[in-house]
Amino acid sequence: MLRAGLKWMFLIIGTTIGAGYASGRELWQFFGHESGLAIVLFAVFFSMSCFVILNLSHERKSTDYLPILRDIVGSKLTGVYDVMIFLYLFTTTVVMIAGSGATGQAFNFSYWWGVLFIVIALILLFLKDISGILSINQIILPLLLGGLLYILFLFTFDQDLALFSHWHEQRNWTAAFPFTALNILPLIAVLGAIGNKVRTKGEIWIACIGSGLILGVISYVYNNSLIQIADELLLYEIPLFAILKHYPFGMLIFMSILLWFAIFTTAASGVLGIVTRLQSYLSIPLWLLVLLILIVMVPLTTLGFSTLITYIYPIYGLLNLYVLTRLLLYPMWKNR
Template sequence: MWRAGFKWMSLIIGATIGAGYTSGREIWEFFGHGSGLAILLVTIFFTIGCMVIMNISYSRKSTHYIPVLKDIVGARLTGFYDVMILIYLFTITVVMIAGGGATGQAFNVPNWLGIGIMVVALILLFMNGINGLLSMNQVIVPILIVGLLVVLINFMVDQNLILFSHIHEQDNWIAAFPFTALNILPIIAVIGAIGNKISSKKEIVIASVSSGVILGGISYIYNNSLIQIEQVIISYEIPLFAILKHYPVIVLIIMSVLLWLAIFKTAAAGILGIVSRIQEYFKLSFVSIVILLLVVMVPLTAIGFSTLISYTYPIYGILNLYVLTRLLLYPIWNKAD
C-alpha cells in the first residue's frame, strides 16, 4: 500500500516538477513576496485536485484521460478540453526536448546532439511501455527532491536566511489559483493513463497528501530563498544559478544534471499522456507510436525553448482555471448529483 502510494506520488511529482519549476523561474514568476498563504493554498488545492483525479481514475479503471476528463468538465466540454490537453502535452513535450538541447549547451554539447540524446533516452525508456516511466520516476524523483532540498537548506544556513521571513505579508494569495491550474492538467493526463493499475483508496490518500505536502514544502523553501536574494536574481535567467554561485563547480554540475533529469521526466510524462490517449487509433506498439511522435516533434524544437514557454504557459494557466474550479468543487456537486 505504502509502496504503491509513493509510486503514484513519484508519477505526480515527476509530471509537476519540470524544468521551469526546478530552475526556480516558475516559482519566481508566480510567487515572490507575500506568498506564504498562496503556497499553503497550493498545497491544499493540489492535494484535493490529485485526490479527485485519482479517485475518478480508480473508479473508472481508466487507461487514458478521457473518462476522467468527462467526469470533471462534463460531456459537452470534454471534446474541447481533449484537444486542449493533447495540444498542451504536445507543446510541453516539444518545449522539454528543446530544453534538453539548451541544457546540453551549458556543457558545450551542440544543441542538435543534446536533442538527439533526449530523443534516444525517451525511446529507450518506453521500450518497456508505461513500466519504464514508473520505474524511472521512483529513482529520479527522490533524487531530485533531496538534491533541491539539500542545496536550498544549505544555502539558507550558509547565508543565515530566515525561514519564516516576510510571514506578515500575504497579499499575493491569488497566485495560488493560476499556479495550481497550470500544474493540474498534466496530472489528469498521466493519472488517467494508470487508473486501472491503482488497487486501493489508501494508495490514493498517500499519493495525494504526500504530493501536495512535498510540492508546497519545496515551493515555500525555494521561494523564501529567492526573496532574500532578489537583487541578484535579475541578472540570472535561471534563478537556481543565483543560489549555486555560492557553491563549488561540482555542485553546479550535479544540479545541472538534475535539471536535465527534470526536463527528461516531464517530456516522458507528456508522451505517456499523448500515447495512452491515441494508441487505440493505431495498430502499433507503444514504443512505435513514441518514435513516430518524436519524429514529428523534433523539427518543432527549432522554434526555441524560451519562445515556446512564453506563448504557451500563460494561455494554459488561464484555460485551466475552469478545470481547477471543477476539481475543487467536485466533492460538492458530485454529491448533489
C-alpha cells in the same frame, strides 16, 4: 499499500517537477514576493485535485484520460478540453526537450546534442511500455528531491535567510489558483492512464497528501531563496544557476544532472499522456508512436526555453481555472 502509494506519489511529482519548476523559472513566474500564503494554498488545492482525479481513475479503471475528463468537465466540454490537454501535453513536452538543450548549453555542448540525448532516452524508456516510467521515477525522484532540498537549505543557512520573514503582507495569494491549474491538466492525462493499476484507496491518500506536502515545502523554500537574489535573475536563463554560482563547480554539475532528470521525467509523463490517448486510433508499437511524435516536436524547440515558459504557461494556467474549480467543488456538484 505504502509502496504502491509512493509509486503513484513519485509519478505525480515527476509529472509536475519539470524543466520550468526545477529550474526555478516557473516558480518565479507565478510567485516571488508576498507569496507564502499562495504556496500553502497551492499545496492544499494540489492534494485535493490529485485525490479527485486518482479516485475517479481508480473507480473507472481507466487506461486513458478521456473518461476522467468527461466526469470532471461534463460531456459538452469534453471535446474542447480533450484538444486542450493534447495541445498542452504536446507544448510542455516541447518545453522539456528545449530545456534539455538549454542544460546541454550550460556545459558548452551544442543545443542539439542536449535535444538528441533526451529524444533517444525517451524512445528507449518506452520500449518497456508504462512500467518503464514507473520504475525510473522511483529511482530518479528521491535523488532529485533530496538534491534540490539539500542545495536550497544549504543556501538558506549559508546566506542566513529567514524562512518566515515575508508573512506581513500576502497580496499575491491569488497566484495559487493559476499555478495549481497549470499543473493539474497534465495530471488528468497521466493519472487517467493508470486507473486500472491502482488497487486501494489507501494508495490514493498516500500519493495525494505526500505529493502536495513535498511540492509545497520545496516551492516555499525555493521561492524564499529566489527572492534573495531577485536582482540577478534577469541574467540567468535558469534561475537555479544563480543559486549554484555560490558553490563549487562539482555542485553545479551534480544539480545540472538532476535538473536534466527532472526534465526527462516530465517529458516522459507528457509523452505517456499523448500516446495512451492516440493508441486507440493507431495500432502501432508504443516506441514507434513515441518516435513519430518526437520527430514532429523537435523543430519546435527552436523557440527557446524561457520564451516558451513565459508565454505558454500563464495562458494555460488561466484556461485551466475552470478545470480546477470543477475539481475543488467536485463532491458538491456530484451530489447535486
